[in-house]
Amino acid sequence: MRRNRKVKILATLGPASSEEAMIQKLHEAGADLFRINMSHASHDIMRTLIQRIRAVEAKSGRPIGILADLQGPKLRVGKFANTKVMLKPGQTFTLDNNQEPGDENRVFLPHPEILEAVKPGHRLLIDDGKLALKAVESDGTRIVCTVVSGTSISDRKGVSLPDTLLSVGVLTDKDRADLDAVLATDDVDWVALSFVQRPEDLSEVRKIARGRVGIMSKIEKPQALERIDEIIELSDAVMVARGDLGVEMPLEAVPGIQKQLTRACRRAGKPVVVATQMLESMISAPVPTRAEVSDVSIAVFEGADAIMLSAESASGDYPVEAVSMMASIAQTVEKDPYYPNIIYAQRATPEATGADAISLASRQIAETLKLSAIVTYTSSGTTGLRAARERPQVPIIALSPIIKTARRLSVVWGLHCVVTHDATDLDDMVNRACRIVVSEGFGKPGDRIIISAGVPLGTPGATNMIRIAYIGADGQTGI
Template structure:
């Protein structure tokens, strides 16, 4: 099953898409990997979903990636005596550590880290910004605020802190338990970390994961933007989580940040996913709005590695239609005359490494000679990532003897991943590449391809060889 597009599609599973038949339908419609939201999935459900995805993978014969998204710290106010209260702009309202029902003057805030970190002048956004407060007096046990905008607040509404750096890590006790369960299954390829603030937030997860999964940092807080280069360096991939980012930062700044993050990730050779409300209207409608189509198109034009569906595929009425619509938009945009001009104008300069030099040379040779495909042998995935960083205009076939690597690379732009045996010598490497190019429908006898690999064969991170091969009539390398 070959996708005729370069950008990948990440679909969230949920009540509307948790059965094995539905997962297979989503995959056939265009989903390259699946997201399991640990905010809603129990450990048993997570294990069930990963098993069903692997069953679909076995039937379809193509590596499928699995992303488990950790909830992160959910900050919420306590409850009110009557369930909710009405406030007035300009009045004083206090959040404190008294575990008692709230009223129109105060409410319990069960998060001492907030009480100890907020400073006068900081903003507190309640219920996705519907209520905006400004801190006036802080003593470590209470925060006396002025109501700036909004009038209503009810039980257990979320709290966002765009101006405050909290002195806690990104992992909660629930996250640690969820991460242990995810690693125990051995089937997850990626773990997404919510509400990252600093590079240090990844250290604990990396220590626990020990390389079993890739770490995807969700960028949804202003504090992360301030240290974004360091966070990209510490991460294996990034997600532009525009929902929470748009709550904590002015909405009009999000499109520019999206472009910035995509370009930084492309320069670093790290996969980047654009997420949240991409086809939101398709939760209830079989067709998207024109604005949503433009939104998806923008991410494709910018060269994002993957675009994500959330509630559209997890809880919507048209999950399969949402995936097929997103795939259709991506295919159409990638055929646009302006697409290569926009994409290649942002192509980063190669780094001074052997892998980058080889990848650059492979792309330039493939485009100059109009070769049919670039083939890279990659055990760790690094060669595949560097090839995709070049954003070539020819298909990239990533061959790996490690199924985990092939699954993890399913999020990467342009890579068609195949699990293949490790070649024993150069002749078997070239013959295998030619045969797989034909078997996968990428090329045919008479075509030419370029192959990158490391010599001696089987040495991770030692990509140092390029070979142009002619596909003979028997599907193997010819003269």
């Protein structure tokens, strides 16, 4: 199954897409990897979904990635005596540690870390920003606020803190239990970490995971932007989670932040996923709005590694159509005459390493000689990432003897991953590459390809050789 696009599609599974037959339809429509949202999925549901994804993978013969998205800390107010109260801008309203039901003057806040961290002048946004409060007094047991905007508050509404850095980590007890369950399956490729604020937030999950899954940091807090380079460096991938980011940041700032994060990740050679409300109207309509099509196009033009569907594929009425539409938009953008100039203008300067130099040379040679494909042998996935970082015009085929590596690379821009045995010698390396290029539909006898690998063969992280080869007349050997 060859995709006619470079950007990958990440589809969320849910009530509308949990059956194996539907997962297969989504994969055939264009989904390259699937997201399991642990906010809604029990451990039993997670294991069932994994089994069904792997069954689809076996039928398709293509490695499929799985992302488990941890819920993260959900900060909410307590309950009210009458479920809901009405407020007026300018009035005083208090959040405190009193567990009694709330009224029009106060409500219980079951998060002592917030009571301790909020300072006068900090903003508190309730219910996705529908109610905005500003702290005027805080003593560790209560926060006295002024209502800035909004007219009501009701039971268990969420609290966002755009100005406050919380001292607690991002893993809750639920997240630790979910992470243990995910790792126990030994079949999940990525874990998304919600509400990352600082590099230190990655420490605990890294210690628990011990390299068994890739760590994807979700950027949805303003505090994360202050140390974004450090967070990117310590992450295996990044998700631009525009939903919560748009609550805690001015909405008009989100497009610029998306561009900054996409380019920063490209410079670092880390996969970046753009997510949230990309085709939101397709939850209930068979076609998207023009604005949504433009939104998806911008992410593709910027060179994002992957674009994500949330409720559109998880609980919407048109999950297959949403994936098909996203794939169609991506294919059309990548054929646009302006696309190469836009995406290549952002190309990062290679680092002073052998792997980067080889990747740069492979791209330049492939584009200059108009070769059919770049073939890279990769065990750990690093060589594949470096090849994709160059954003070449020709296809990249990543050959790996490790199925977990191929699945993890399914989120990476432009990589067509194939699981194959390590080459036994240089002749086998060339012949195997030529054979796979032909069988996967990327070339034909007489075409030329470029191959990068490490010598001695099979040595992880030792990419130090490139070879140009003609595909032989039999399509099985190289010259």
